[in-house]
Amino acid sequence: MSEDTLTIAGRKFRSRLIVGTGKYSSHPLMARAHEAAGTEMVTVAVRRVNISERSKESLLDYIDTEKYFLLPNTAGCYTADEAVRTAHLGREAGLSNWVKLEVIGDEKTLFPDNQALLDATQRLVKDGFVVLPYTNDDPVVCRKLEDSGAAAVMPLGAPIGSGLGLQNPNAIRIIKEFATIPVIVDAGVGTPSDATLAMELGVDAILMNTGIAGAQSPVGMATAMRLAVEAGRLGYLSGRIPRKRYASASSPVEGVVGR
Amino acid sequence: MTITLNGDPFQLAGLRTIAELLAQLELDPRRVAVEHNLVIVKRAVYDSITINDGDTVEVVSFVAGGSSPRWTTTRA
Numbered sequence: 001m002s003e004d005t006l007t008i009a010g011r012k013f014r015s016r017l018i019v020g021t022g023k024y025s026s027h028p029l030m031a032r033a034h035e036a037a038g039t040e041m042v043t044v045a046v047r048r049v050n051i052s053e054r055s056k057e058s059l060l061d062y063i064d065t066e067k068y069f070l071l072p073n074t075a076g077c078y079t080a081d082e083a084v085r086t087a088h089l090g091r092e093a094g095l096s097n098w099v100k101l102e103v104i105g106d107e108k109t110l111f112p113d114n115q116a117l118l119d120a121t122q123r124l125v126k127d128g129f130v131v132l133p134y135t136n137d138d139p140v141v142c143r144k145l146e147d148s149g150a151a152a153v154m155p156l157g158a159p160i161g162s163g164l165g166l167q168n169p170n171a172i173r174i175i176k177e178f179a180t181i182p183v184i185v186d187a188g189v190g191t192p193s194d195a196t197l198a199m200e201l202g203v204d205a206i207l208m209n210t211g212i213a214g215a216q217s218p219v220g221m222a223t224a225m226r227l228a229v230e231a232g233r234l235g236y237l238s239g240r241i242p243r244k245r246y247a248s249a250s251s252p253v254e255g256v257v258g259r
Numbered sequence: 260m261t262i263t264l265n266g267d268p269f270q271l272a273g274l275r276t277i278a279e280l281l282a283q284l285e286l287d288p289r290r291v292a293v294e295h296n297l298v299i300v301k302r303a304v305y306d307s308i309t310i311n312d313g314d315t316v317e318v319v320s321f322v323a324g325g326s327s328p329r330w331t332t333t334r335a
Contacts, residue, residue: 051284
């Protein structure tokens with residue numbers, strides 16, 4: 001099989017697993033998990049530097065930017081204005097014009113605010129950003145985001161950090177059918193089988209953070225997730241057998257002993 | 260003179276430019292982004308942007324995280 005790469009806005013990735021940086025008990029542990037995940041893209045948040053009590057340790061000391069592409073995010077933003085402002089700051093602090101755009105509409109569920117997300121996507125595309133919006137699992141919203149110039153869409157599998165797995169596989173499949181840009185399931189993956197199922201539906205990649213960082217062994221889970229994403233992708237590419245209601249024997253029916 | 264730095268009052272003594280402020284804070288200019296009175300300052304001009312009494316300066320950097328509470332009330 002020829003090399004299977006993920007291409008977003010002209011940039012190629014061999015790994016289809018994008019990971020977060022939050023919730024690890026230490027930066028060195030995070031770095032080991034990133035290694036185990038085989039990832040090529042990690043997402044980071046943009047925050048005020050704490051002036052009064054600044055840690056001497058910088059996150060970027062533990063992310064080799066030669067190896068991992070940095071994807072700044074607008075996590076924690078609740079309005080289009082906040083998200084646009086944060087994206088611009090992230091571009092200035094970082095090395096690229098890419099942004100994982102989050103505009104949250106509700107604190108309890110962390111579900112996106114569709115209207116503000118579309119608004120912020122349009123503004124950032126106009127400002128020259130490569131925009132990857134975190135969105136509801138709504139095919140119509142995803143189509144509008146694509147029409148607004150998004151470089152990929154990132155529908156949620158389940159609420160952020162919930163580990164519930166894909167709640168609406170059919171919607172994810174329809175989103176993939178509609179889209180001509182990459183579809184990345186972002187959030188909700190709790191187990192390797194969740195990741196495999198998503199990849200078997202044909203999505204292009206998965207972004208996860210808590211599923212790995214929150215596991216008892218983040219390095220072990222990162223390895224499992226890498227294998228799960230690869231297995232699901234290969235399963236999808238290989239074409240599954242049709243579902244049938246009844247058995248069909250896989251051994252010859254002639255020559256059975258004693259018959 | 261006093262400025263507002265990341266939301267809090269901050270005394271500037273003998274400092275005039277963004278570059279000098281970052282140096283006093285021991286921040287690597289390549290790892291932060293700076294907003295001066297709500298306008299993003301390009302790294303190339305940190306040396307030439309003068310800070311005045313009452314100005315508002317935001318200094319941000321990358322931190323670990325996906326989703327978290329509102330950033331305007333969060334300290335990195």
